[in-house]
Amino acid sequence: MIEIIDVVNNVSTKVPFPEFLRNLPDKVDYRSLSLYRYVYLSNQRQSNAKVKNRSLVSGGGRKPYPQKGTGRARAGSIRSPIWRGGGKAHGPTGVQNYKLKLNKKFKAFVLRNALKEKILNNSLFLIEGLNRVFVNDFSTKSALQLVKRFSMSKSLIIVDQSMSNYHVLFSNIPDLNTRISLVSEFNVYDMVLADKVFFVNEPKVLEYMNKRVF
Numbered sequence: 262m263i264e265i266i267d268v269v270n271n272v273s274t275k276v277p278f279p280e281f282l283r284n285l286p287d288k289v290d291y292r293s294l295s296l297y298r299y300v301y302l303s304n305q306r307q308s309n310a311k312v313k314n315r316s317l318v319s320g321g322g323r324k325p326y327p328q329k330g331t332g333r334a335r336a337g338s339i340r341s342p343i344w345r346g347g348g349k350a351h352g353p354t355g356v357q358n359y360k361l362k363l364n365k366k367f368k369a370f371v372l373r374n375a376l377k378e379k380i381l382n383n384s385l386f387l388i389e390g391l392n393r394v395f396v397n398d399f400s401t402k403s404a405l406q407l408v409k410r411f412s413m414s415k416s417l418i419i420v421d422q423s424m425s426n427y428h429v430l431f432s433n434i435p436d437l438n439t440r441i442s443l444v445s446e447f448n449v450y451d452m453v454l455a456d457k458v459f460f461v462n463e464p465k466v467l468e469y470m471n472k473r474v475f
Contacts, residue, residue: 263380265462268407269390276387281470285377290370294378294453297371300361301450311355315340315348368449373474375449379458389462392424404430408439417455419444421465444469 262275263282315321321340328335342350363371379385394403408414408431415438420427428441442451444466452458460466 263385263387265387265389266411266459267390268388268411269393271410279387279467279470281467281474282376282380282385284475285373285380289378289381290374293367293371293374294449297363297368297449298453300363301448303359303361306359308353308355308357308359310353312349312352314350314352314354315342318346318348321347369474371449375452376474379452384455384457386457386459387462388418388459391418391420391427391461395427395430399430401430401433405434405437408434408437413439413457413459415439415455416457416459417442417447417451418459418461419447419466420461421463421469424461444473 263278264273265276266273315338318340321338325336325339326333336344338344338347340347342348376385394407404427408416418427418431418439418441420441421444424441425443431437431439431441440451440455444460460470
């Protein structure tokens with residue numbers, strides 16, 4: 262059973278699991294969640310660090326001193342990496358690629374484990390009436406009242422395309438960390454970080470989740 266919250270009538274009831282929450286694993290595979298986190302953060306990484314190698318450092322076209330007769334080690338350029346002011350050897354070039362990939366089956370497997378974890382922690386809910394709340398009062402004030410009433414701080418609310426503009430209501434509230442995400446765009450990393458996850462009880466959302474989970 263899963264709790265469904267009616268934000269209009271301010272009531273909550275228990276209903277059977279929707280289809281996408283059935284046939285989940287018996288226990289959570291935390292290793293797969295950890296691997297997904299590693300890949301996700303790696304894909305967010307940008308290659309900004311860059312140093313000059315000996316070909317990019319100016320100067321050094323002339324041999325600094327004769328090959329023989331000085332008693333010093335042979336040198337062909339003052340921009341050698343072993344010279345002060347020379348180019349850096351094996352440094353970052355700014356074109357490093359940190360992108361990693363996961364196949365679709367593994368992504369679906371990780372999503373099932375993330376859903377199972379939220380169910381075990383009693384932090385997964387269905388929510389309905391969200392569109393009726395904001396159709397009359399589309400304001401940050403009404404969003405804040407909703408958050409306080411149902412303890413939705415640091416939550417992830419997953420909606421369909423028709424509610425995509427709701428994110429502007431929650432983004433203006435400081436220190437709230439409540440996010441609105443489309444069902445086609447949310448990721449497991451955001452789900453794991455959220456204290457509570459709310460799925461809008463709409464046919465489009467539930468149908469799309471069936472495709473993502475299985």
